[in-house]
Amino acid sequence: MANTVDDISKDVKTIITKVDNLDDKFQEVFKRSATVPRSDSVARQHIPLKPEVFYGREGLVEEISRFLVKQETSRVCIFGPGGMGKTSVSLAIVESSLVQDRFPNGNYVWVPCIGATSASLFLETLYVQLQVPGDKQVTLEKIITELNTSTDSRLLILDNFETPWNAPGGSQKQVEDILRTLAKLEHVAMLVTMRGNNPPCYNTIKWQSKYIEPTDEESCIRIFHDINPSSKDDPDVGHLLSMLGHMPFAVTLMARLAEDAHSTAKDLLAAWSDSGPTLLSDNPEQSMNRSISLSVDSDLVQRNPNAVLLLAILSLLPSGTTKENLRWWAPSLTTATILSATATLSKAGLLVENKQKASDSPVLFVVPVVQSFMQHNQIKDSLRRQTYLSCCQFVLDHACRYNDSAFSYNSKVLAAEDTNIQSILFNSSTTLHPLLSDKTVEALIAFCWYRAYTKPDPEVTKCAVAAAETYHVDSYIASAVWCLGTTYYSIGENGLSYDLLQKAYKLFNSLPNADPKLQQLCGLCGLDLIDTMGIFISDRDEVLLLALEVEEKCADLSDDIHGQSLISVGFVLVMAKKHQEALSYLDRGSALLRAVKNVPNLANACLVISIVHYRKHRISEALDAIGEAWRLAEMTDVPALQMYVAGQFSSILFHDDRDAEAWNFLEIHLTKARHIGNPKHIAIALEYMGYGYLRQGDYQNAYSAYQAAASQYHSNSFPWAEQKCKDTMASINQKQANPDSVVGFNRPIPDINKSLFYPVGQPPVPNVSTSNL
Helix, strand or coil, X not given: CCCCHHHHHHHHHHHCCCCCCHHHHCHHHHHHHCCEECCCCCCCCCCCCCCCCCCCCHHHHHHHHHHHCCHHHCEEEEEECCCCCHHHHHHHHHHCHHHHHHCCCCCEEEEECCCCCCHHHHHHHHHHHHCCCCCCEXXXXXXXXXXXXXXXXXXXXXXXXXXXXXXXXXXXXXXXXXXXXXXXXXXXXXXXXXXXXXXXXXXXXCCEEEECCCCCHHHHHHHHHHHCHHHCCCCCHHHHXXXXXXXXXXXXXXXXXXXXXXXXXXXXXXXXXXXHHHHHCCCHHHCHHHHHHHHHCCHHHXXXXXXXXXXXXXXXXXXXXXCCCHHHHCCCCCHHHHHHHHHHHHHCCCCEEECCCCCCCCEEECCHHHHHHHHHHCCCHHHHHHXXXXXXXXXXXXXXXXXXXXHHHHHHHHHHCHHHHHHHHCCCCCCCHHHCCHHHHHHHHHHHHHHHHHCCXXXXXXXXXXXXXXXXXXXXXXXXXHHHXXXXXXXXXXXXXXXXXXXXXXXXXXXXXXXXXXXXXXXXXHHHHHHHHHHHCCCHHHHHHHHHHHHHHHCCCCHHHHHHHHHHHHXXXXXXXCHHHHHHHHHHHHHHHHHCCCHHHHHHHHHHHHHHHHHCCCHHHHHHHHHXXXXXXXXXXXXXXXXXXXXXXXXXHHHCCCHHHHHHHHXXXXXXXXXXCCHHHHHHHHHHHHHHHHHHCCHHHHHHHHHHHHHHHHHCCCHHHHHHHHHHXXXXXXXXXXXXXXXXXXXXXXXXXXXXXXXXXXXXXXXXCHHHC
């Protein structure tokens, strides 16, 4: 709200004038609102009761009730998006014992403002609800006189105050003066509810401001189950409520629909996907579409075309975005128009600003129900296409491999928009094959590579493969299939990985050999194939043959790629137990990688070197190598690399009886494995956790850890590893049954000491919670 200098001066003078002197103090306001003939269109309404089912707002109701009963805090404004339950909260406040005691005998006045589309209608609504006696000439003076007929405490509840506040025609100044005049009556408390992000007249009225958030999940579930009791065992209710953004109005309507139609949450999810809020709009008095339309189609929003455009774009971004990133999503909007548009949408209660922990830049977000409304009713295909192309450009401008120096920064940028990118590029409704081009296919593949390095997802990558195959360009098909193979490798699906990487490598080899870029891609694909073969193929000679073939191809490409190929040969030689020969290749490869400052691949080289020393029982050298590997891995943002290094580090530390340090890396190993979704490494970490507990003599926690590891091995078809864990569990039971018996235990699979372990003493180790099991 912007006041002129004269207005501000008048306000200051008015504030210092005593309330008693009404004739002088309110003279200008009275002239402005003077006499409004009372129409017959405004009928008095009785205050409704609070909703029959009402959960999750008890603390807010009590807090605001306490504000209202104290004169110094008796101006309260509840604001936020539509549908969040502002009116319901205000009705619950009125029914609270604190408010009932403070304002007895009905000394509270319900003022429904939703129809007050002008200052005069707002004044008339006040007049009617207060039951001002006399003729039909509506004046502010009569309203003030009525409120001053008694000095008893009174409460005005101005509900849906955004209607008169944002009314068209330049009447906000008149509404402001009315509100400020009412606020000067010390014995009159005010409770205002409105859509928006700020209370009205916040510079002159001392508000107790409460921004209303979505209801918590537990309360939403209670609401849903109370209205629809048959849903109590429905496993999809939580997902359904999440889709509604835990908006209490939407939750209530959906629960009623479920009860009336005898529908499951799964049925309703499908219907919501098809129809959006129209599903909840059959009843004109309780319509989700009507509630949203009050904001979206308001004059405040519609008279600002940039706000309409920004609302449409943000509605395509399910997780919202920052103002900085809006330049990617909304390239046609300037900084100035973005500021204007965001201000308008905030005033309309359509824009939520979520603060980020590690950033001063909030995320601009449209609540899920409004997103759905816009997507089903308001967004043109041309804007969808433009947003799709903008998304592709955003991905390509931040695309790079995990060993690129820009990866750490770029991966964080992509992570911040990950949900949005997936929604736009991989949602069936927006992945339009007519949009396929070099740019769009490259963007799909680039995003999948980012995911392969950070949070592998085969289902997403399969979409990129399908797009490449539809586009019929062999180099893109090879790249997409390669990415899918690498993705499966990251999550431990070695059989699928091997088949796909073999296919991709053959495709690359079939392409024209003159293109240097394709030669590099072919070499790098070969390196990934070697990694998978080293685990999946038992014939070490066959794997070594491929490794030497790929190394020969890579020798002429670049020192970087050649260094990586030498490490691959060294890794295969380690698997073949040719340790001395392996070190020769590893040392040469490390030197090249160190020279080109390839940190991730150098970390991997140090990891393999540590394995050589560990297997040869050179523990000191193994610790030096794995220590350097971890120092380098920490400099990257590649969770898979950190998982491998932390796992090897914990193994060596346990072997060296440095249990406290080993536990630290074991926790990292398990955390990274779970983040990536690699079941084999989750199982290995759990098995080592059981071993760590055995070393403490903590048989109960050890048994739980081995049980969890066995279950993980079973789920992923490692029967021999599962049986080994079960054998250890049986040994634990034997030891617990007879504590004095001498029982030996299997050591974890990676341990080079294959003898049985006999616990001796209980070395001090950190207390690691078993809640992670």
